[in-house]
Amino acid sequence: xxxxxxxxENFRHFFGERQTLRRINLEIRRNEIFGIIGPAGSGxxxxxxxxxxxxxxxxxxxxxxxxxxxxxxxxGPGTSVVExxxxxxxxxxxxxxxxxxxxxxxxxxxxxxxVKGRARLNELVADSLRKxxxxxxxxxxxxxxxxxxxxxxxxxxxxxxxLALKPEFxxxxxxTSGLDPISTMKIExxxxxxxxxxxxxxxxxxxxxxxxVADRTAFFLNGEIVEVDRTEKxxxxxxxxxxNDYILGKFG
Amino acid sequence: xIAFSAVSILLIITIFIFGEGMPVMVxxxxxxxxxxxxxxxxxxxxxxxxxxxxxxxxxxGALVIGVPFGLACAVVxxxxxxxxxxxxxxxxxxxxxxxxxxxYGFIGVVILIPFIRDHLGGPGFSVxxxxxxxxxMILPTIISISIDSLEAVPRTYREGSIALGATRWQTTRMVMxxxxxxxxIASIILGMGRAIGETxxxxxxxxxxxxxxxxxxxxxxxxxxxxxxxxxxxxxxxxQALFATGVILFVIIMILNTIANMTSRxxxx
Amino acid sequence: MKIAVPPRTEQGIIxxxxxxxxAITVFILFFIIFYVLKRGLPVxxxxxxxxxxxxxxxxxxxxxxxxxxxxxxxxxxxIATPMGVGSAIFLTEYTRENWITRMIxxxxxxxxxxxxxxFGLFxxxxxxxxxxxxxxxxxxxxxxxxMILPTIIRTSEEAIRSVPYAYREVSFSLGSTKWQTVTRVVLPxxLPGIATGVILSIGRSIxxxxxxxxxxxxxxxVPTSLFSSSxxxxxxxxxxxxxxxxxxxxxxxxxxxxxxxxGINVLAYSLMNRFMRRYC
Numbered sequence: 001x002x003x004x005x006x007x008x009e010n011f012r013h014f015f016g017e018r019q020t021l022r023r024i025n026l027e028i029r030r031n032e033i034f035g036i037i038g039p040a041g042s043g044x045x046x047x048x049x050x051x052x053x054x055x056x057x058x059x060x061x062x063x064x065x066x067x068x069x070x071x072x073x074x075x076g077p078g079t080s081v082v083e084x085x086x087x088x089x090x091x092x093x094x095x096x097x098x099x100x101x102x103x104x105x106x107x108x109x110x111x112x113x114x115v116k117g118r119a120r121l122n123e124l125v126a127d128s129l130r131k132x133x134x135x136x137x138x139x140x141x142x143x144x145x146x147x148x149x150x151x152x153x154x155x156x157x158x159x160x161x162x163l164a165l166k167p168e169f170x171x172x173x174x175x176t177s178g179l180d181p182i183s184t185m186k187i188e189x190x191x192x193x194x195x196x197x198x199x200x201x202x203x204x205x206x207x208x209x210x211x212x213v214a215d216r217t218a219f220f221l222n223g224e225i226v227e228v229d230r231t232e233k234x235x236x237x238x239x240x241x242x243x244n245d246y247i248l249g250k251f252g
Numbered sequence: 253x254i255a256f257s258a259v260s261i262l263l264i265i266t267i268f269i270f271g272e273g274m275p276v277m278v279x280x281x282x283x284x285x286x287x288x289x290x291x292x293x294x295x296x297x298x299x300x301x302x303x304x305x306x307x308x309x310x311x312x313g314a315l316v317i318g319v320p321f322g323l324a325c326a327v328v329x330x331x332x333x334x335x336x337x338x339x340x341x342x343x344x345x346x347x348x349x350x351x352x353x354x355x356y357g358f359i360g361v362v363i364l365i366p367f368i369r370d371h372l373g374g375p376g377f378s379v380x381x382x383x384x385x386x387x388x389m390i391l392p393t394i395i396s397i398s399i400d401s402l403e404a405v406p407r408t409y410r411e412g413s414i415a416l417g418a419t420r421w422q423t424t425r426m427v428m429x430x431x432x433x434x435x436x437i438a439s440i441i442l443g444m445g446r447a448i449g450e451t452x453x454x455x456x457x458x459x460x461x462x463x464x465x466x467x468x469x470x471x472x473x474x475x476x477x478x479x480x481x482x483x484x485x486x487x488x489x490x491x492q493a494l495f496a497t498g499v500i501l502f503v504i505i506m507i508l509n510t511i512a513n514m515t516s517r518x519x520x521x
Numbered sequence: 522m523k524i525a526v527p528p529r530t531e532q533g534i535i536x537x538x539x540x541x542x543x544a545i546t547v548f549i550l551f552f553i554i555f556y557v558l559k560r561g562l563p564v565x566x567x568x569x570x571x572x573x574x575x576x577x578x579x580x581x582x583x584x585x586x587x588x589x590x591x592x593x594x595x596x597x598x599x600i601a602t603p604m605g606v607g608s609a610i611f612l613t614e615y616t617r618e619n620w621i622t623r624m625i626x627x628x629x630x631x632x633x634x635x636x637x638x639x640f641g642l643f644x645x646x647x648x649x650x651x652x653x654x655x656x657x658x659x660x661x662x663x664x665x666x667x668m669i670l671p672t673i674i675r676t677s678e679e680a681i682r683s684v685p686y687a688y689r690e691v692s693f694s695l696g697s698t699k700w701q702t703v704t705r706v707v708l709p710x711x712l713p714g715i716a717t718g719v720i721l722s723i724g725r726s727i728x729x730x731x732x733x734x735x736x737x738x739x740x741x742x743v744p745t746s747l748f749s750s751s752x753x754x755x756x757x758x759x760x761x762x763x764x765x766x767x768x769x770x771x772x773x774x775x776x777x778x779x780x781x782x783x784g785i786n787v788l789a790y791s792l793m794n795r796f797m798r799r800y801c
Contacts, residue, residue, distance in 0.1 A: 256608075256625065257604045257605075257607075257608055257670065258608060258625060258628045258629040258632055258670055258671060258674060259624060259625055259628035259629075261632060261667050261670065262628045262631055262632050262635075263628075264643075264647070265632075265635070265639070265640070265643045265667070268643050268646050268647055269639065269642060269643060269646075272642075272646055320542065321542050321543075321545065321546045322546070324538075324539045324542035324543055324546070325542065325543045325546045325547070327539055328539045328540055328542075328543040329543070332536055332539065332540070341547065343790055345547075345550065346786075347783060347786045347787070347790075348550045348553075348554075350721075350724045350725070350728065350782050350783070350785075350786045351553070351554070351728065351779060351782065352727070352728030352729070352730065352755050352758075352778055352779075352782065353728070353730065354728075354730050354755055354758055354759045354762070354775075355553070355557060355758075355775050355778065355779065356553070357759075357762075358557075358758070358762045358771065358775060359553050359556065359557070361762065362768075363556070388549055388550070388553075391546060391549075391550065392550075395546075418528075419528045419529060419531075419532040420532060420536075421528075421531065421532040421535050421536065422528060422532070442634075445634050445636075448636070449634075449635070449636020449637065449638065449639075450636070451636065451637065451638040451730075451731040452730045452731050452759055455763070456759075456762065456763060476636060476638045476731075479638050479641075479642060480638055480641070480731055480734075480735075483641075483642070483645065483735055484735070494642070495642060495646070498638075498639055498642045501636065501638075501639065502635070502639055505634055505635060505636060505639075506631065506634075508634070509630065509631050509634040512634075513627070513630060
């Protein structure tokens, strides 16, 4: 079994008075696809955003307990948030290309990190687009606006944009919720191919998606982890009745 | 630091205008300034009452002309005409707000003044002429803001009223006006501010006699023109008296601003 | 006793009345433009634009006043734009709503309501007299800059606010700093909106008379330095018309003024429309 690269110990999160995550204890291992399922408002997105500290942007956000990435307490002193966010690339629920060209979208993160030189950027962009199987489709119009791509293409562009950061983790927050089945399939395929290089955390409200791609899956409910286990186990013989009910569609 | 530029500039302006204007006001007493009838700067007589009354008359006149026309225009464009006409006319009317005030004044001089002189009597340069020109100048402001606030009324209000069998006009009067009231009032106050503060156009058509006008056809001098007419050559105490005029104008405008600010804030709680 | 008029008839009468008022309004507003253009355009020629005024403006063209207008407007924009955009960025990106932002906004709104003659008074006492800049481009430019600042703040603030929040989130999640997010994502996206505000301010600067005449003076020479006194087209027009120097040249100047301002406003509108289409 490979080492744990994310470790949450008694991790709690609050928005003002409201507690959104309660006593999260969790380990995510290198190069696995870790699925997080649960109904809306169960805290799965909040957990994801806690990992790259995107919750910090919301007034009144605060945390307790520890959350470690590669052995480093990310809420401890001396953590560079900018650095952290580069290591944990994130894809959002709706594809949000920035209003600029395809090339500039993919190169954005690298540029912000200070990468210069057209040749290096060209290579980086091409490489990232190939990994998301988008290269063939857009190679002849890299300079046209990213907003003109289809929804599925846009979401793969968002994925490519993250790969260009050379991150260690890919975090996806319900990445296919707005996409058609074929685009969804393409994204899932891409994720499996990327698994050898990255640790992937996939939040999804589509339980079947977790069943299809995740190695291990956690079930979140009301800000708590009900159960974490191998995906086959969760979907075939969950140890908690609530997990069973959720998977069978009795609620959520 | 940059962010405070607006506030600090406001502060600096206030300090300088008051700093220049207050000493002379204190020296002769506020009462003499506010209620004195005679403006003879060379004889150290600085009564501003004719100008205060002049400003009020001209502004009132501008509102009497500008408000009905402006509101009629706003109502027609939102309630009684096609959306296409509104799309076409509204930007054009807003463009007219950008025409320099001196151009309006000039039109007053070459068209309105001779017309008044020939048909109504008097010298032509008058309260009436100033009111008409200012009334026209504030039209774009009133029309554009009133249209915005009428458009902001939820469509369901209008549909609900029409569904109850009200005519378009009844709906406008009983439903749309009350719902858009604060926006419309704000537009009128802004128009009023523009009318009180306008200088060059008024100088050109008002005649500028520093006496209280007896009729609409008499010449008039406003607070703004009082400053602009004499600042070029005034010195010493005379100049300070002009700043005192500025102080009074400033206070009037601030009061109007605050009222407009409060009414428009109520619109968006 | 109220006479009962059937609602339909009442509506008919009122409707006719309202349409009449509207027609008059629109007619008057259009009439002004067409009248000035009709009388002024025949005067405008290449020589009129390219020659300096002679005999106090009685003869010759308006070249020096065009240069004066451009120089003064440019100066005002160069001073006010960084201040205004800076304020807007601070208001939207670097603070939460609190008494400070409310104070800044109130200050800016008050500033917007101050009549131009007060700006003229202020510029005259501070820049011309106290700081000893005299009647000059510098005094006029600073005064105008102060006058247009609120417009630039308000339009920039609206433009920056209309940039979707998600863009900021994406930018941060890709490892940008706050400053990078503001300069590389927020500002480029709000640029057309900011430009609209700047262009509207240019229009206002060009048309302004009261604030300029007491700060920039009315010299008819082409300005050579920041400290030269200079006459703008609006001031020139005012003096020509008020002192009855030359009605023909006054019409000509007014026509040039109106065309310049209408052109600038049309530009602002088309920019604004493009901006709206992108986000709505």
